[in-house]
Amino acid sequence: MNEHNKTIESYESDNSIAQIKASLNAFVSEFKQADTSDAKYTLIEQIITSLKNLPKGYTILAESELVMHDLFVILRDYAIINLLRQKQVENNTTQTVLLNTSTLFMNLCNCINNTNTTNYKDLLFHKPLIDELAYCLHEMGTYGKYLNDPTRLRSVRFLLKAFKSTLIHNMTTDNYSLIAPIFFAVVECLCSQYAIDMIKGLELNFSQKLNEGQMLFLDAIPLYLKWYWDYGHPENFIKILRILLNEFTLWFTSCQQESYLQRSSQIDSMIGNITHVLIRPTEFSNVSLFSEEFYHHYSKLVLHWSLILSSIFSYPSCSIDIISSTRTSTRILYSFTLHLNIVNFMKNIPNLIPMLLKATELDDDETQLNAYRCLGKIMIEADIKTMAKPEKIVAVYVDFIKNTIDDPNRVERFYSLLESLKNFVQHDQVKCELIKQDALPLLIMCVVKNHFDPIKVQLLALEILFALSFQNEACYILRQNEQFMNHIRILIQKTYENQLSLQRAAEGLLWKLEKENEAVTKQIILKSYKYNIMLSYSHKDQQLCLQIHEQLIKDGFRVWLDIDCLRGSTMVGIANAIENSEHVIICMSNMYKQSVYCQSEAHYAFERRCRLIPIIVESNYKPDGWLGIIVSGKIYVNFAKDEFSKAYEKLRNEISEQRHQTSIQSSIKLERNHQINTNSMTSEPVELIYQSTV
Template identity: 50%
Template structure:
């Protein structure tokens, strides 16, 4: 009778297949559970459980129906878990083939169901799997695998089942876990780490053939693919110590095996072996997303350098020999992911910049019709390219165009996940577009630090897209809206973009509202943009040139460089210097505090690194200090870093103090000497400025001839007095007559942006005076009334961009 009832339900499930309803499944589950509870014979019960599991295979695993929360929390699945997983794991040393097959079938069922964990069923899955007895049995089994190698050779079903169980628990890491839940599964982490630190794991790597076409057995798949894939999701500091131990055991072995494989053979890599390469490479190269990544960067720099050189060679081989686009996509996806993961180590990134043709190869990958490849190529290029690289490109606008196009699609199609399905899979993300949007915005934040890219972003109307991201509440406040705000801060250093944002009243109101948001990081970004748009120029106008300084030194640095910067701060303090140092790297609400610190510091240390250059907050600090004419002392805090772009301009012509290649005490001694010399120079300059100010003579205002060519240098002075610019541009034009002033005007018409930057730079360098955009525009507007013609040498193009952009955004 029992046999008949279970067979009847199994037949029902098979007959209906994918068309069976959840209610019908619940009824079948209830009948089967009731029958199984009455069976006392373990072998018979297990036989029926296996029959039920096999019948459920007729309901497609891609169908989320079986993962419904009412089914997951049904008593039948709890019984199947106990008999099909916990008991076989407990009896693993004495189990027979029937028990091993049941374990494998049950694990296979549950691993497919766990791929559908979401907000509706996460509680039911946790109730099913986050059970101490199950975790204890899995942990003990993993310890046996680490200590007794016979498990790896005599029980293939057990190894595959353990792998599936690790995948199930890994799926929980894609969802929020509280501290109690995290602590509950932590023993699995330690046991997996123990397996990977075992001599068997080392021997498994050494036993690999020197090619990419070999077939892997269950032992190799578990140790080299599933376990590394599982471990890469842990990021706590306590876990970091154990991850370091695994890396010290495996990284050198893996690197030596890999670089002995001929690069040309990678084109024939099998899909299964490619998965192994993806998982172990990801784990060994990109172990954690935290500040502790510096521990790995420094200790394993030699191996990482070997790996990036090798993958660059493989990429060159792939691009040279592959004529089939499909094969190129398959081969390039893992190569480019590995190169990107290596670029996250800043010292490796600087080494990557020395690899010939790497940028050219990455640019080729942006043409491959594959979202994952394009994203990773853009992420690498955003980190690798400097101003010179972009300026030498034949069509830099195309690079920005394609990137903006993808960003538009990810922002404008928030409900169309099909397009990004493969990319979501490669990013190991839940099935939403928040990760996609964040990733593309992260690429934008790297690219917009380059002036040429800023111009192209603005031309291609990216401002309206970013404003949409900020204003629309549908977008994630931290992963999307905050990054969009930070990109706008970077773009606001461009005068055209700054004016467009200033004149968008609705957007400004939105930013003011976000500046009062209780989410600190979003508030920080909003206040940073408000500083650029409204408060920075006001701060300049209120500057007292003859300031008495509260601090000797202000240290401007990136949080990622905090270790060396903290040490410099401590040494300066010990030596009696008054130092302003933001130990916690606070931003946002402290923007005015930052300005106050700069105004009240005799000199500013610029702690140069890739992270510093990429930070819009660091750029705001350095820009404000530069525009105010502060005494700047650039110091190198990252190996092989060479400043370019806006940072290169700010530190141009200044002597660097190198804290990387020079021993700390020697570098610090040079820093102290430079601080003392800067202080002496500052005092002399203030004294000279005060002397000049006390002897200055106010010129009387005189009538101006209607034609500028008739002006003498006295007319020029009078003109600037009349338009109230005698304290800014006049300093550069004191000895000009009308002809020379007309020539200056013609140069401004030819390139308004470039001339503004040149005049601003010269005023700052020579007179420590800030030239505002308002003063520059006033000069161009007032002088045109005295210019009766346009020189034939000047062919100004109508400045339509600003009006068009304003119309688009407003």
């Protein structure tokens, strides 16, 4: 056996995998011949020690041939499942075996990639292992069992991290179904009194170290949930939010912001992972159901992060600690911008925008990207004019895109860049600079080249170009590019299920480039309107808008509403609805202003001189930029501020008032036309006499 240990430990690139495999075979053979538990566990310890001492680390074990070896099945079944099943670990040897095997599996799983994912899942997604791990977590969260057993706590933490590594790669519905017991068990732990007590037990500083219970409950479990992307159970994340947010906010805001630079690595990891889980529900479509409920705590957290950022920049030097702290701060601040009501709060935090602009000057790509992503969400037109230099912002984006567009190792970064630019392009100054700095050819390339991901790249680039098409110069450039125009015409014809959003964006852009001007100028004579009201809204605000729609229908109004807003009606259909509606209600929010589809609807209604009724559907929202221009001088009905029945009554009154004004204007117009006709009849002989004398 010692000879095989030496073979493994002396592995170099000139040795074949077959030699390592032969040594593992020898271990398996000797393990099967061992006749006592102690002998088996001793042998396992020797195996793990040899594997840990591999010169190449764990990367060689990640080779498909080796990770499928029977040795790892033995380690899983005998050293992990059996020991997790024991109510109490018998002695120091078995404690060490459980911990070291869990450590080995965690390190092995750090080597997962797209080529070996299936083999790892065959090893880990094993029902007995899943059930034992879930049951162990259940006993911790329900009865507090093992909370005084640091070895068990640490072993479970490492196993969770092993499973977390698999979540990142190609998960299927069946995969999620199989590991669901672990999900429900970790939710149970985070919603337990033990988790609350662990937060209460934290010291009021950022430099402390965590005990094993806190490391599992407050760091490893949130980390696992951070990468758990099955959206089938949003209510569980909301439950965690309701239980933990108050205690976490109280602890975090009680820590002095000046001490953040001295934070421990454990606290740094814990804060990031818990914050992500607490913000996670903003990703669910029914966010409006509970957004107001947590607004107060979210606001306090964001304000404290802004104070932390301010304290970081109070130091004169630009050390590694300052860059690292700024990177974390900007990343978390950006995650809060996913909560729409908090965006409006962030717009009013003193000095936040100047601090984020300062963060963009640091020599760190991630910090710059997240700072710009924040700025794209919270800056209004006035901020762009007074605080920022749009030419500099655009130059950074153009440079970023050029450096990442063909780099296969930075695909996710490239996607994030386009997503961030999509927020910035709502500002007219940014539109002008993108055109001026020749960004259109880069964006066109992202659309027409087939190797780019249809949703992550092509769709975003197409929507950015759609937004740019509101500038005449961009329209001209796009129309002149025959390859691009032909490409979007082809996209419109595609009906693949996963490309409907791409088709919609192409159809909207083509409408803007080729059909809108003609549609705006065409004369339509209506004897009566097909619809009393059209509701123009963002899908993110759908719940409140559907409530308004339902009440309007009850009151006898004929209402046009694009219910399936994700796929959307064609622009031709929407234009037809606008033309055939007596009133167009503009449902204003941040998401409405950021949506190029909403801008297209509102712009067309404005150009057609429709009767517009603006309503606010998001707390603390104030329209600016293109939306501010469209609704300028009009009375807003604030559904986000007033009780629904009260706001709806104001809406009814506004509809009645507009109808009344329209009736008066029609009467005046009829009387004026009648007067003109009368004058024309009486003056005609005089005119004829005058002409005859000439």
